[in-house]
Amino acid sequence: MRVCSGIKKGFIYVRAEYPLAVERLDIAINQAREYGLLGHNILGTGFNFDIELRLGAGAFVCGEETALIQSIEGKRGMPMPKPPFPAVNGLWGKPTIINNVETFANIVPIILKGADWFRGIGTEKSPGTKVFALGGKITNTGLIEIPMGTTLRETIFEIGGGIPNAKKFKAVQTGGPSGGCIPESELDNPIEYDSLVALGSMMGSGGMIVLDEDNCMVDVARFFLDFTRDESCGKCTPCRIGTKRLLEMLENITQGKADMEDLDKLQELATGIKKVALCGLGQTAPNPVLSTLNHFRDEYVSHVKDKKCPAKVCRPLVEYVIVEDKCKGCGLCTRNCNVGAISGKLQEAHIIDQSICLKCGLCMHVCRFKAIVKI
Amino acid sequence: MEMVNLIIDGIKVEVPKGTTVLEASKLAGAKIPTLCFLKEINEVSSCRMCVVQVGQRLLASCTLPAENGMDIKTNTTDVREARKMVVELLLSNHKRECTTCIRSENCELQTVAKELNVRDVSYSGEKSRGKVDDSSCSVVRDPEKCILCGRCISTCSNVQTVHAINFSDRGFETKVTTIYERPLKESLCINCGQCILACPVGALHEKESIKPVWKAIENTNKYVVVQTAPAVRAALGEEFGMPIGSRVTGKMVSALRRLGFDKVFDTDFAADLTIMEEGTELLTRLASGKDLPLMTSCCSGWVKFVEHNFPDMIPNLSTCKSPSEMEGALIKSYFAEKTLVDPKDIVVVSIMPCVAKKFEGEREELSKDGMMDVDYVLSTRELAQMIKQAGIDFVNLKDEEFDNPFGESTGASVIFGATGGVTEAALRTVFELLAGKELEEIEYSVVRGLEGIKEVTIELPDGRNITAAVAHGLGNARDLLGLVKNGEKHYDFIEVMACPGGCVNGGGQPIVNAQLKDKINIKEERAKAIYDEDESLPLRKSHKNPHITKIYEEFLGAPNGHLSHELLHTKYIIRNKF
Numbered sequence: 004m005r006v007c008s009g010i011k012k013g014f015i016y017v018r019a020e021y022p023l024a025v026e027r028l029d030i031a032i033n034q035a036r037e038y039g040l041l042g043h044n045i046l047g048t049g050f051n052f053d054i055e056l057r058l059g060a061g062a063f064v065c066g067e068e069t070a071l072i073q074s075i076e077g078k079r080g081m082p083m084p085k086p087p088f089p090a091v092n093g094l095w096g097k098p099t100i101i102n103n104v105e106t107f108a109n110i111v112p113i114i115l116k117g118a119d120w121f122r123g124i125g126t127e128k129s130p131g132t133k134v135f136a137l138g139g140k141i142t143n144t145g146l147i148e149i150p151m152g153t154t155l156r157e158t159i160f161e162i163g164g165g166i167p168n169a170k171k172f173k174a175v176q177t178g179g180p181s182g183g184c185i186p187e188s189e190l191d192n193p194i195e196y197d198s199l200v201a202l203g204s205m206m207g208s209g210g211m212i213v214l215d216e217d218n219c220m221v222d223v224a225r226f227f228l229d230f231t232r233d234e235s236c237g238k239c240t241p242c243r244i245g246t247k248r249l250l251e252m253l254e255n256i257t258q259g260k261a262d263m264e265d266l267d268k269l270q271e272l273a274t275g276i277k278k279v280a281l282c283g284l285g286q287t288a289p290n291p292v293l294s295t296l297n298h299f300r301d302e303y304v305s306h307v308k309d310k311k312c313p314a315k316v317c318r319p320l321v322e323y324v325i326v327e328d329k330c331k332g333c334g335l336c337t338r339n340c341n342v343g344a345i346s347g348k349l350q351e352a353h354i355i356d357q358s359i360c361l362k363c364g365l366c367m368h369v370c371r372f373k374a375i376v377k378i
Numbered sequence: 379m380e381m382v383n384l385i386i387d388g389i390k391v392e393v394p395k396g397t398t399v400l401e402a403s404k405l406a407g408a409k410i411p412t413l414c415f416l417k418e419i420n421e422v423s424s425c426r427m428c429v430v431q432v433g434q435r436l437l438a439s440c441t442l443p444a445e446n447g448m449d450i451k452t453n454t455t456d457v458r459e460a461r462k463m464v465v466e467l468l469l470s471n472h473k474r475e476c477t478t479c480i481r482s483e484n485c486e487l488q489t490v491a492k493e494l495n496v497r498d499v500s501y502s503g504e505k506s507r508g509k510v511d512d513s514s515c516s517v518v519r520d521p522e523k524c525i526l527c528g529r530c531i532s533t534c535s536n537v538q539t540v541h542a543i544n545f546s547d548r549g550f551e552t553k554v555t556t557i558y559e560r561p562l563k564e565s566l567c568i569n570c571g572q573c574i575l576a577c578p579v580g581a582l583h584e585k586e587s588i589k590p591v592w593k594a595i596e597n598t599n600k601y602v603v604v605q606t607a608p609a610v611r612a613a614l615g616e617e618f619g620m621p622i623g624s625r626v627t628g629k630m631v632s633a634l635r636r637l638g639f640d641k642v643f644d645t646d647f648a649a650d651l652t653i654m655e656e657g658t659e660l661l662t663r664l665a666s667g668k669d670l671p672l673m674t675s676c677c678s679g680w681v682k683f684v685e686h687n688f689p690d691m692i693p694n695l696s697t698c699k700s701p702s703e704m705e706g707a708l709i710k711s712y713f714a715e716k717t718l719v720d721p722k723d724i725v726v727v728s729i730m731p732c733v734a735k736k737f738e739g740e741r742e743e744l745s746k747d748g749m750m751d752v753d754y755v756l757s758t759r760e761l762a763q764m765i766k767q768a769g770i771d772f773v774n775l776k777d778e779e780f781d782n783p784f785g786e787s788t789g790a791s792v793i794f795g796a797t798g799g800v801t802e803a804a805l806r807t808v809f810e811l812l813a814g815k816e817l818e819e820i821e822y823s824v825v826r827g828l829e830g831i832k833e834v835t836i837e838l839p840d841g842r843n844i845t846a847a848v849a850h851g852l853g854n855a856r857d858l859l860g861l862v863k864n865g866e867k868h869y870d871f872i873e874v875m876a877c878p879g880g881c882v883n884g885g886g887q888p889i890v891n892a893q894l895k896d897k898i899n900i901k902e903e904r905a906k907a908i909y910d911e912d913e914s915l916p917l918r919k920s921h922k923n924p925h926i927t928k929i930y931e932e933f934l935g936a937p938n939g940h941l942s943h944e945l946l947h948t949k950y951i952i953r954n955k956f
Contacts, residue, residue: 062548083422084422245463248501278436279460
């Protein structure tokens with residue numbers, strides 16, 4: 004059975020930043036050619052097909068299918084409006100099938116073992132398995148392949164081995180840099196395409212970053228938005244300028260320079276960008292912001308109203324102080340402070356001058372008596 | 379033709395399959411705002427101004443094909459808020475000096491902000507920085523006003539195939555720039571100024587020469603003379619609210635006199651002269667069979683395009699200067715002699731529909747004894763600006779006539795302003811000179827009109843054929859030269875105008891916004907004015923112009939003669955690409 008007649012050429016597009024993957028793909032393609040599985044008259048069927056490897060040039064946005072196609076055509080990797088979809092008008096204007104390698108890899112077992120077998124795994128709307136990359140504050144980091152429908156809780160606490168160092172789980176961010184953050188209360192949800200979207204996140208690339216009590220959710224949103232803003236191709240107004248303005252708002256919040264009105268502005272702009280952007284990058288970049296605003300609003304309010312970072316991450320809102328009754332006055336911190344912010348007499352409680360302190364945390368790190376705390 | 383049926387704002391609409399929702403919405407009485415959209419040139423859906431609501435989603439209507447059963451809403455809260463957000467974001471990263479901006483009152487961003495009732499800009503933060511590039515004689519770039527719509531790039535790359543500018547960097551750092559970010563003067567830019575016409579805002583504009591011209595006029599020691607190109611009279615009126623396609627020759631002359639020019643000449647005279655010189659050149663080359671096809675050289679954008687991209691075809695270019703440069707040379711020789719004015723005290727100002735002429739005016743080869751043939755070039759827009767500065771009530775001026783000896787011209791000269799005009803004018807003369815008899819039919823409609831490449835074959839009385847090709851827009855010119863170079867086509871004569879439509883759509887002409895250009899074919903309307911002017915004139919063939927006959931008898935001798943070569947012909951420069 005020939006699935007696609009008329010196809011003679013395929014491309015595998017891989018990031019240049021994955022030299023190991025490039026090397027292995029090269030080997031695999033050459034081996035396939037040697038075995039007669041690629042090239043002319045494959046296995047005597049008269050079917051010709053070959054694969055060319057194309058390397059990216061450092062643009063995350065080239066993962067978007069239309070931008071990827073532009074890149075292969077030698078143009079700037081900027082997405083195109085859809086419709087028309089690549090299946091109708093794709094590479095060089097021809098109908099094109101474009102999918103992630105994981106999707107294509109699923110085709111083989113489905114053909115060999117049958118659709119019923121495939122549908123027997125996973126859920127009705129999300130059959131089969133999915134590969135996830137577990138990372139962040141989790142005991143077992145790495146790649147896992149699990150049936151769709153597995154709950155987030157099972158994935159994180161059983162397969163992932165839970166949070167190390169006896170820390171408390173705070174959120175899991177799924178889908179990659181533009182995925183949303185899911186709180187503890189929603190962990191019993193099954194991992195499915197629709198359920199993740201309903202939770203304000205997405206399946207995305209299968210990334211799963213676990214966050215604990217020491218993560219500041221505002222800073223997390225800022226971190227991911229910084230990435231997506233940097234990777235914006237710049238073509239459409241809401242993503243090019245919108246993500247920049249959104250990031251500037253978040254930076255103001257993490258620096259204690261915002262007020263409550265800014266939280267409304269943040270919500271409004273994030274929602275607007277999501278609705279109006281040209282491609283998936285812009286349409287999902289606001290997700291970390293929106294999901295954290297939704298599930299962790301109290302942290303935002305703390306940054307804005309109290310000018311405090313509850314997780315003690317946002318440097319401008321954090322203070323290092325010496326606990327008087329624990330300080331032995333040894334002077335080790337004074338000697339290590341690079342800006343001379345600490346003063347005190349020998350064997351007397353020392354004090355940190357907040358107006359000079361850079362909040363680098365070195366003093367707390369060197370203190371042998373746990374006399375310096377972050378508040 | 380297959381039709382599709384959809385509903386727009388509750389109204390049933392039927393359109394041919396392939397029509398965009400943007401286009402279809404006009405039938406439902408909706409006027410969807412756009413910024414990056416330039417019909418057939420830039421259809422990229424990048425500004426997101428034109429979003430409409432389709433179900434729960436907002437989609438850009440400019441590239442959305444209308445499909446059966448679609449239910450489109452162009453005026454929901456979401457749509458209005460989306461458009462407002464887009465404008466506010468653009469304004470938050472824009473050099474907002476609207477009151478003193480060259481495009482004030484004719485700026486598409488200003489217009490859309492007003493229409494959407496944007497009363498304040500909610501967003502503020504870092505602004506893109508970029509230095510103004512005024513290195514070029516013709517085009518000035520102001521990156522801090524750029525809204526990155528890409529209309530200039532699409533025009534330069536796809537229509538003109540010059541590829542002088544493109545996007546560089548990405549995200550917020552994206553900018554429009556030249557190869558290696560060189561100043562425009564050192565780039566592949568050939569100065570056609572089509573980018574200026576494409577730009578919706580003030581990020582691109584001409585290098586202005588208004589101040590030095592006022593100074594020259596005020597200087598009592600200077601004899602300031604002005605000449606006007608054919609295409610100017612077909613568009614100048616638009617700057618004063620007159621309909622597109624109004625002929626304002628008489629008012630233009632009157633206004634120029636009132637501005638204080640000592641003489642008001644017509645470049646059209648020299649266009650007739652060019653036909654004599656170039657016609658003779660054509661006959662010479664036809665006889666020898668060398669350096670054919672003869673390619674016109676009156677378009678300075680085209681000339682620079684050849685110098686950069688087809689230097690091996692420089693010998694094919696006519697050695698004739700452009701009409702305005704010929705006229706400048708004659709003003710500082712023939713006219714100076716006649717009126718006993720020291721040519722060093724003469725200042726020649728030419729009013730052109732063009733900004734490439736500003737570059738041309740500064741070419742060293744176009745001078746004699748240290749004096750430039752043309753001292754200053756003003757675009758049609760700049761002339762209108764001066765008329766407004768002077769407080770002249772243009773629309774109510776009475777018609778006046780040009781001064782002689784360079785005021786009389788024929789219909790053949792005025793049609794230079796439209797694509798195909800030079801060829802038609804040349805044919806009117808060349809054919810009669812060869813046939814030795816009067817031609818009844820002098821209108822060669824086959825070279826008129828907006829088709830990219832036009833061909834004509836004329837049978838001469840002696841049985842020979844002359845084949846000519848006409849191209850307008852440099853993309854078409856590039857294709858045409860490709861056909862000639864690979865031997866697919868043979869021509870004796872090629873006319874190229876860099877600007878699509880010819881000079882009537884030149885880079886110095888009044889700027890018409892994208893929405894209006896979508897409705898009115900300005901190239902056609904202005905060309906109609908040109909051809910109407912031709913029809914109205916008593917003389918319609920260059921060789922019949924009595925002042926032309928006179929200048930040869932009195933001064934030049936014969937076409938392509940020694941003095942002609944000295945004053946009216948030039949040479950070209952091989953320019954590298956990098």
